[in-house]
Amino acid sequence: MKVVVTGANGQLGADVVSYFRAQGNEVIPFTHADLDITDTDAVTKAIMSVKPDVVINTAAYHHVEHCENNPDIARAVNATAVGFLAQLGAKENFRLIHISTDYVFDGEKKAPYVETDAVNPLNVYGQTKAEGEKLVIAASPNHAVVRISAIYGTEPCRAKGGMNFIKLMLKLAKEKDQLQVVNNEFVSPTNTLAIAAQLYKIAATPNATGILHSTSEGQCSWYEFAMEIFKLTHTKIDVVPVEAANFSKIKRPGYSVLENARLKELGINQMPHWKESLQDYLKVIT
Numbered sequence: 001m002k003v004v005v006t007g008a009n010g011q012l013g014a015d016v017v018s019y020f021r022a023q024g025n026e027v028i029p030f031t032h033a034d035l036d037i038t039d040t041d042a043v044t045k046a047i048m049s050v051k052p053d054v055v056i057n058t059a060a061y062h063h064v065e066h067c068e069n070n071p072d073i074a075r076a077v078n079a080t081a082v083g084f085l086a087q088l089g090a091k092e093n094f095r096l097i098h099i100s101t102d103y104v105f106d107g108e109k110k111a112p113y114v115e116t117d118a119v120n121p122l123n124v125y126g127q128t129k130a131e132g133e134k135l136v137i138a139a140s141p142n143h144a145v146v147r148i149s150a151i152y153g154t155e156p157c158r159a160k161g162g163m164n165f166i167k168l169m170l171k172l173a174k175e176k177d178q179l180q181v182v183n184n185e186f187v188s189p190t191n192t193l194a195i196a197a198q199l200y201k202i203a204a205t206p207n208a209t210g211i212l213h214s215t216s217e218g219q220c221s222w223y224e225f226a227m228e229i230f231k232l233t234h235t236k237i238d239v240v241p242v243e244a245a246n247f248s249k250i251k252r253p254g255y256s257v258l259e260n261a262r263l264k265e266l267g268i269n270q271m272p273h274w275k276e277s278l279q280d281y282l283k284v285i286t
């Protein structure tokens with residue numbers, strides 16, 4: 001497979017590049033500096049020169065506060081540019097695998113969301129990602145939208161100042177005697193390496209199309225996630241469960257756990273439990 005990866009030096013993009021390469025694929029990575037996905041002429045030129053089989057779009061403007069303050073940039077990157085890529089794929093016969101988010105949901109279901117559940121985003125980030133999803137699905141029945149959640153990897157998350165939740169907890173535990181951690185938002189923390197491997201399976205499965213959820217099995221609040229990190233690393237720290245409103249005024253879903261229903265129907269779900277992925281990750285970083 002000839003595969004283009006956008007956002008190639010991002011937290012997820014870097015793992016996608018190395019995983020697909022390790023499987024023997026020809027991978028052409030584009031960082032933001034190489035290719036701005038909102039520049040339609042540059043996108044057309046870059047993609048036409050490569051003629052890929054698959055484009056994996058991990059690029060996004062996804063810092064929730066920045067999106068709220070700059071909705072035009074958020075829409076340009078997360079929706080308009082994605083729609084253009086999807087149309088180009090339909091015209092030039094490449095498959096777009098586009099990365100989306102659990103933040104397209106409002107959290108009111110209070111049970112794991114499946115792919116057919118209606119979206120109802122609460123903030124600009126979620127709204128623009130939901131708009132991007134619609135444009136991908138409308139452009140071609142061969143494209144895929146892969147929703148992921150609460151990700152962490154060995155590469156820094158560029159939009160979040162380089163920190164992921166695990167590294168932040170371990171850093172703060174060294175600096176403070178007590179930590180406050182949100183206990184009213186439930187997610188499925190997911191390792192980017194597991195997502196990269198699942199994306200490879202999706203790319204290799206022609207009928208893995210439309211919306212697909214691809215997160216770890218199981219669920220926890222951020223507080224429960226932190227407690228598991230501290231347990232596994234034998235870190236002694238006083239952790240106080242608090243409400244999300246203590247940290248940010250921007251609305252976020254209180255429950256955005258995703259069920260990988262379509263991957264299971266297709267017989268290609270290989271996402272591990274979040275506790276298993278966490279153990280593997282801690283072995284690598286500690």
Ligand SMILES: NC(=O)c1ccc[n+]([C@@H]2O[C@H](COP(=O)([O-])OP(=O)(O)OC[C@H]3O[C@@H](n4cnc5c(N)ncnc54)[C@H](OP(=O)(O)O)[C@@H]3O)[C@@H](O)[C@H]2O)c1
Nearest residue numbers: 007010011012032036037059060062101150151157158159
């Ligand atoms: N992080 C999470 O917890 C999370 C949860 C759910 C879904 N997601 C989704 O997962 C995907 C990957 O996130 P990540 O954590 O890997 O983020 P990341 O580390 O911030 O990577 C995003 C990449 O996109 C690039 N980018 C931003 N604007 C661009 C543009 N206009 N043109 C080309 N590239 C651009 C960034 O480059 P620069 O930094 O140089 O601008 C960066 O390389 C995104 O689609 C995000 O919405 C993330």
